[in-house]
Amino acid sequence: MATYSDLTPGTWTIDASHSTIGFTARHLMVTKVRGSFHDYSGAVVVAEPVENSKVDVTIQIASVDTKDEGRDNHLRSGDFFDAEAHPTMTFTSTSFDGDKLTGDLTIKGITKPVVLDVDFEGVVTDPWGNEKAGFEAETEINRKDWGLDWNATLEAGGVLVSEKIKINLDLQLAKA
Numbered sequence: 001m002a003t004y005s006d007l008t009p010g011t012w013t014i015d016a017s018h019s020t021i022g023f024t025a026r027h028l029m030v031t032k033v034r035g036s037f038h039d040y041s042g043a044v045v046v047a048e049p050v051e052n053s054k055v056d057v058t059i060q061i062a063s064v065d066t067k068d069e070g071r072d073n074h075l076r077s078g079d080f081f082d083a084e085a086h087p088t089m090t091f092t093s094t095s096f097d098g099d100k101l102t103g104d105l106t107i108k109g110i111t112k113p114v115v116l117d118v119d120f121e122g123v124v125t126d127p128w129g130n131e132k133a134g135f136e137a138e139t140e141i142n143r144k145d146w147g148l149d150w151n152a153t154l155e156a157g158g159v160l161v162s163e164k165i166k167i168n169l170d171l172q173l174a175k176a
Contacts, residue, residue, distance in 0.1 A: 002122030004050040004098065007133055012173035014042040014057070015132070020170045021059060025143075026162030033071075039063035042091075044173055055093035055101065062087065080148050082108055101137060107146035114139050116169070131175035138168045 022036040042057030061083040064075050076083040086108045093103040094113070101116045121134030143149075143165050 002120050004120060006123040007046050007050060007120070008123075008131070008175065009046045009048045011176040012044045012046060012133060013176055014040065015172045015174045016040060018132075018172035020168070021057075022168045022170075024166040024168070026164070029162070033066055035064060035066035035072075035075075037061075037063045037089075038065055043176075051096050051098060053093075053096055055091065055096075055103065057091045059089040060087060061089055105141070105146075107148070110146045112141075112145050114141060114167075116167075133173045133175075135171045135173065136169065137171070138166065140164055140166050 016039075020036055021040055022034060024032050024034050027033045037059045039060035040057060040063070042055065045054045047053045061081045062076060064072055064081070064083075066072055066075070075081055078085075081089075090106045091103050091114075092106075093101055095102045096118075099118060101118050102113060103116075104111045105114045116137040116139045119136045121136065123131060123133045126132055142163050144163055
């Protein structure tokens with residue numbers, strides 16, 4: 001079992017080629033649509049004790065991908081993210097207790113606190129001598145809290161897109 005004592009203090013950057021920042025929304029109230037962002041950067045400054053660590057992540061909204069170009073363009077539009085006016089989404093941590101990472105999530109210029117459940121997967125040295133660490137984290141938000149209000153009512157009742165959105169992160173960090 002991995003322990004935070006394996007994680008050396010210092011700056012660790014997100015290795016985007018080995019990470020995923022994704023989300024899941026209910027569609028038509030009976031299925032799930034999954035999406036991800038492909039362009040992001042971030043760093044974790046690991047402190048001693050680890051509870052004093054800091055996390056900063058920036059996501060490029062235009063990189064949203066749900067495997068449907070029409071839906072992706074709709075998500076980039078003013079109905080949702082308004083990528084032209086608000087090209088990035090950011091997360092900045094405010095506290096960490098070893099299991100829960102609390103921070104400020106900013107979408108469309110609106111900042112609200114969120115709490116992510118964090119699982120530390122461990123530290124390993126890759127074949128080229130680089131130190132890597134793995135983390136998984138998840139949370140659930142109400143998209144309307146960030147002004148992502150667009151929806152359509154279904155004839156049979158319910159709505160096209162759920163208000164609740166699950167956010168899932170699978171991150172590999174590289175020691176700087």
